[in-house]
Amino acid sequence: MKLYCHYCGAPTRGRNRVCDSLVCRERMLEDWRNTRIAIPHGFYTAAQFAKKAGLTRQAILQRCRKGKYPGTFQDSKSGRWYIPVDYLKKE
Numbered sequence: 181m182k183l184y185c186h187y188c189g190a191p192t193r194g195r196n197r198v199c200d201s202l203v204c205r206e207r208m209l210e211d212w213r214n215t216r217i218a219i220p221h222g223f224y225t226a227a228q229f230a231k232k233a234g235l236t237r238q239a240i241l242q243r244c245r246k247g248k249y250p251g252t253f254q255d256s257k258s259g260r261w262y263i264p265v266d267y268l269k270k271e
Contacts, residue, residue, distance in 0.1 A: 217255070223262040232268055 183192045185199035187207050192199050198208045219225060226244060230237040244252050244261040251264045 217258050217260065220262055222265050224265060224268070226261040226263065229263045229268065 183195070183197065184190065185192055185201070185204055186197055187204040188199060188201065190199040190201065190204075198204045224232070226240045227237050230240045233240070240263070241261060243249060244254070244263065249263050249267050251266075252261060254261050
């Protein structure tokens with residue numbers, strides 16, 4: 181199955197979604213930068229929280245799934261967990 185560039189329609193090599201053109205690669209990077217997920221104000225991601233609390237990311241994720249931190253929520257699109265900043269003071 182032949183794949184074609186998302187931006188200019190030129191054929192791509194291998195499993196690439198964008199051709200080797202510098203212009204198309206720059207457009208792809210700019211699109212990626214513009215669609216990054218913003219962290220809500222007053223929340224940490226599980227990785228940020230783990231680093232500040234001195235725990236592993238896996239331990240924080242387990243606690244989130246068990247409901248240890250009320251007010252914590254999981255983004256349905258990215259799957260990231262967001263923990264309120266207030267819980268860092270309680271740890």
